[in-house]
Amino acid sequence: MLLRRRKGGGGGSGTEGRLSPPPGRWRGGRGGDGNPSPGSMATPRRSLEEVRDLVGGSHSISDLSQKLQFYDQWAPRYDQDVDVLEYGAPRLAVGHLAAAWSSPPEEALILDVACGTGLVAAELRRRGFCQIHGVDGSAGMLERARQRGLYQWLNLCTLGQESLPVPSDRYDAVIIVGALSEGQVPCSALPELLRVTKPGGLVCLTTRANTSNLRYKADLEEALETLARAGRWERVSERTVERWERATAPEEEQPGPGGQGRGVDGFIPGVIFLYRKSPAPRTVP
Numbered sequence: 610m611l612l613r614r615r616k617g618g619g620g621g622s623g624t625e626g627r628l629s630p631p632p633g634r635w636r637g638g639r640g641g642d643g644n645p646s647p648g649s650m651a652t653p654r655r656s657l658e659e660v661r662d663l664v665g666g667s668h669s670i671s672d673l674s675q676k677l678q679f680y681d682q683w684a685p686r687y688d689q690d691v692d693v694l695e696y697g698a699p700r701l702a703v704g705h706l707a708a709a710w711s712s713p714p715e716e717a718l719i720l721d722v723a724c725g726t727g728l729v730a731a732e733l734r735r736r737g738f739c740q741i742h743g744v745d746g747s748a749g750m751l752e753r754a755r756q757r758g759l760y761q762w763l764n765l766c767t768l769g770q771e772s773l774p775v776p777s778d779r780y781d782a783v784i785i786v787g788a789l790s791e792g793q794v795p796c797s798a799l800p801e802l803l804r805v806t807k808p809g810g811l812v813c814l815t816t817r818a819n820t821s822n823l824r825y826k827a828d829l830e831e832a833l834e835t836l837a838r839a840g841r842w843e844r845v846s847e848r849t850v851e852r853w854e855r856a857t858a859p860e861e862e863q864p865g866p867g868g869q870g871r872g873v874d875g876f877i878p879g880v881i882f883l884y885r886k887s888p889a890p891r892t893v894p
Contacts, residue, residue: 652686660690661857671792673770681749687726688753696854698815698879702786703732705881706813709845710782714738717781720805722768723788727754733784734759742780744773769798777804778889784813791825796832803841808889812842817853819861819877826880833882845883853879 655663663683670676683690707714714737721729724743733741743760745751746767755763764774768788783806788794802812814833816826836842851873861877 652689654689655686655693657693657855660693663690664857673767677747677767680747684726684747684749684753687750688728691728691854694855694857695852695876696787697850698786698853699728699732701848701850701853701879702784702813702815702881703729703736705846705848705883706782706784706811707736707738709811709883715740718742718779720744720773720775720780720783721760722773722783722785722802723794724754724760724763725750725787727757727759729784729786730754730757730759742775744768746770768801769794773801773805775805778807779805780810781807782811782813786813786815789814789816789825789829790822796825796829799832799836800841803836803886806886808886810886811845812884812886814882814884815879816882817877817879818849819853819856821861833884837884840887842884842886845885846881847883848881849878850881851878852876 667676667679670679680687710717717738718740719733719738719742721727721733721741721743724730724745725747727743730741730743733739741760742762742764743751743754744764744766745754746765748765751763751765754760766774768785783802785794785802789796802814806812814829816822816829818826833844837844854877855875856877
């Protein structure tokens with residue numbers, strides 16, 4: 610999912626059925642052919658200014674339930690709108706993960722956290738990853754993800770408010786794109802991403818690097834390094850991308866102190882981090 614605050618604003622086979630969500634929670638499985646649902650393609654495309662106004666209007670939402678309701682309502686047009694913004698994070702992040710992958714991708718079990726409508730899953734499929742689970746806090750977004758037919762398992766979960774509803778050491782890789790930013794998933798959720806990753810598995814994370822998100826980015830980098838110093842994981846790589854997505858406000862195009870946060874041609878920058886979870890310690894007989 611993608612939601613940004615302007616500066617100063619508020620807040621494969623063999624896996625299906627093994628994980629059971631708590632009673633009363635939303636769950637989806639396979640369905641559709643991986644394409645947008647019927648009717649979505651006929652929806653009039655919003656202009657860049659209209660999408661900017663939409664995203665800008667969400668910045669005043671600080672209540673979590675209202676924010677999730679916004680996402681529920683946005684879900685039918687989310688893919689179109691982020692396409693207008695030329696949002697490249699899913700493609701860029703999955704490409705970064707795939708470049709570090711050394712085993713057959715079809716054998717890997719991946720967890721897509723804050724999966725939204727399934728944009729990351731679509732990119733994973735293009736790279737040969739076919740065993741994909743997803744969680745998101747918006748039921749509306751999850752329904753769109755289910756319609757794509759790219760996931761074997763989906764579950765409603767708001768990371769940062771609750772634990773991921775999966776066992777520890779479960780996934781070969783965990784990926785979270787577009788949710789680690791100001792007013793969304795807190796940095797304190799990082800250990801939960803680590804918990805569900807297998808020892809030796811990869812965790813791929815992204816955040817924006819524009820001016821209004823620089824404080825969160827600094828906090829995130831400190832949290833990443835704190836876990837590294839504690840021996841929980843090690844950094845594999847980091848990549849800064851200048852053309853992450855189009856800026857949604859004039860102030861987002863302005864660089865911060867020391868030139869930080871500067872994008873190009875009306876775009877804001879972003880960063881991809883890749884970490885490998887430390888192997889399980891050997892037990893002494």
